[in-house]
Amino acid sequence: MILSFEVKLALALALATFIFINVMFNVRFFAGTWKFFLDAASDLLEGVGKRNAHRYLERRKKEAITKGKENLISKYNTMVESAIIDFNWPLTLESFTTALGVSFVFLVFAVLLFMKSFTLSVAISISVFIVIITAFIMQSKSLKAAKLESIMDAEDIICPLAHEGVFVAIKKSLESDEYIDNSIRQYFVQFVNNCENNGYSFRQAMEILNKQLGPKFDNFAKKAITFEYNERKGMADIFMDVVDDNAILREINRKKDKTFRKMNRDFMLKTLIIVLFFLYALTVPEFKDFMIGTTAGKIINTILLSVVCMSFARCQALQGDLETGKENK
16 A cells, blocks of 8 residues: 555654654653563563473372373473483473474464465474474484493493492592593582482482483492492402493494484485475476465475475484384393
8 A cells, every 4th residue: 555645744744743752852752662571571481480380390299199191292291301301401391392382483473474374384384393303302312322321331430340349439430530421420429429428328329329320320220239238259240240231232222323324314315315306496487486486386395395304203203113112122
């Protein structure tokens, strides 16, 4: 709609009058506007934070009373909480989910500016979010694998020294920075402090250490407690089983990593071929106009993008299934 000269003149005069009043009478119409929005945003964040804290407490109470059934929501909760721990983020499941929801809304509106279709924008945003979450999970798995390797290295150092006592073996392992990786070293230092300075029994300190290091440390922790309270001649040899198990686990992980790298390489190669073919096809003016300038073309682009994103997620999910299957055997 084109404004007439009279309307433009009236708007200009109104703006000039508004500025004149602000200057001459020292009116600060916008002085508190920025503060108002900051206060509103602060109140909103505080309200969301309180609600998330309430939801977190309610969920914990419910989990303590009843064991929930395994479903999509419970799998999501477990996955996100595990990843938050891996990344050491100061977040709860509820705050992460809230941030995820807000980010999704912004992404939908950002895509909407280009696609001019709300339905297609939602479809693309869902696909993109699936890729982001999948990459997030992949990084979490990578951190888990690094921590697992550090734990096995520590066990391989401590176990041969266990005949002198587990506590002594751990103290000796801490004498050099090269023996225990920095990512888990703090937990072993805390174990020693708990035994020497904080009044914990060996069992209590070991249980805390076991909780910090996770299920991989279960076998060593059980053997350590048994050895500490029921030590007999030659009993220290039970720790060499841990070293043997670590060697087997390393070989299994090596084969899995080789298989997974091949799967990822094949997927990336196929995706690259599709993208290059699509970019080459765009050099044809008629094809470019159809794929970018028409609704049908945008729908096809959305479907293609969704297929690639879903295939990537499926590839990573399959790797997770194979990993779980092998560990269960």
